[in-house]
Amino acid sequence: MKGNWKILLLILLIMFTSNISIAVGQGDYSIGKALVKSIFYLFITAIVLIITVYGTRFIAKNSRKLACSKYMRIIDSLNLGVNLRIIMVEVGEMVYVLAVSNNSIDLIDKLPKKVFSKESSFEDQLYRYKYEFNKKQILANKWISNISKTFKRHNKIYDKEDEGDEKDS
Structure with a gap:
């Protein structure tokens, strides 16, 4: 049924718009005919705009389905x-x-x-993330300082041994 309406609409549009440009000599030209043609062309323009709007909406709905995963x-x-x-x-x-x-x-x-969680806001999420990051950063800094202290102690032991070697020569 939908296909029949489309075909009928296309046939009517072709019938009414196929003889738009006709070479006319000095014939009768009335204001009534010009007014009817103007109204007809406005009607056709409105139909084209409506088809464009609904076609765009249809394409937008279908493109969302294609973009989803x-x-x-x-x-x-x-x-x-x-x-x-x-x-x-x-x-x-x-x-x-x-x-x-x-x-x-x-x-x-x-x-x-x-x-x-869906109830919390972005600010809550950001605060929680920053808090966890700071907690991890503090822990990492403690580990780094402990490792540095261990290496410094170890270096002091070797430095004391090296001092004796320098005095011998």
Whole structure:
């Protein structure tokens, strides 16, 4: 039924618009005919615009279906400028935080899905992430200082042994 309407509409459009340019000598030219033609052309223009609007909507709906993925979902996106975005992508049980620019895509972090709750805001998530990062940074700094102390003690022992060697010569 839909196909028949399309064919009928196309036939009518072709019938009414096929003889648009006709060479006319000095014939009768009335204002009534000009008015009817103007209204007809406005009607055809309106139909073309309506078909364009609905066609665009149809294409937009179908392109969303093509752009969706079974295994990945974009949770959030943040524009940081013209050429830079931060995107959170859910893949399975993990959430990937990506920095996307025109030339590259960089992995910022990979987090378990359970870290994110739907009730919390972005500020809460950012605070929690910064807190965990600071906690890890403090722990890493402690390890580095302990390792440095161990090496300094070890170096002092060797320095004392080297002092005796220098005096012998």
